[in-house]
Amino acid sequence: MRRLILTPKFNRAFRKFAKHNTGLQQRIETTLLQMEPDIFSPSLGTHKLGGKLEGIQSCSFGYDCRVIFSIEPDTATNSEVIVLIDIGTHDEVY
Numbered sequence: 001m002r003r004l005i006l007t008p009k010f011n012r013a014f015r016k017f018a019k020h021n022t023g024l025q026q027r028i029e030t031t032l033l034q035m036e037p038d039i040f041s042p043s044l045g046t047h048k049l050g051g052k053l054e055g056i057q058s059c060s061f062g063y064d065c066r067v068i069f070s071i072e073p074d075t076a077t078n079s080e081v082i083v084l085i086d087i088g089t090h091d092e093v094y
Contacts, residue, residue: 002080010084017088031061064089
């Protein structure tokens with residue numbers, strides 16, 4: 001199982017996004033909990049990004065809600081971690 005690493009940028013974006021979308025906060029938290037055991041679950045719609053976001057991936061937790069992240073090696077534990085980069089609507093994160 002991969003563990004989640006929340007960047008300061010993600011934390012700021014999460015607070016802002018959750019504040020403006022209070023009804024989505026529970027769905028966001030559920031999605032984050034689902035990401036740890038299986039980031040490639042079909043319900044997350046995980047996909048690679050291209051262009052200026054090459055090497056980064058995205059998953060969704062609603063029609064227009066995205067989490068941007070990267071999967072990176074963790075040399076301390078010899079496993080992988082999911083580094084959460086940004087959260088928001090399609091237009092906000094791309």
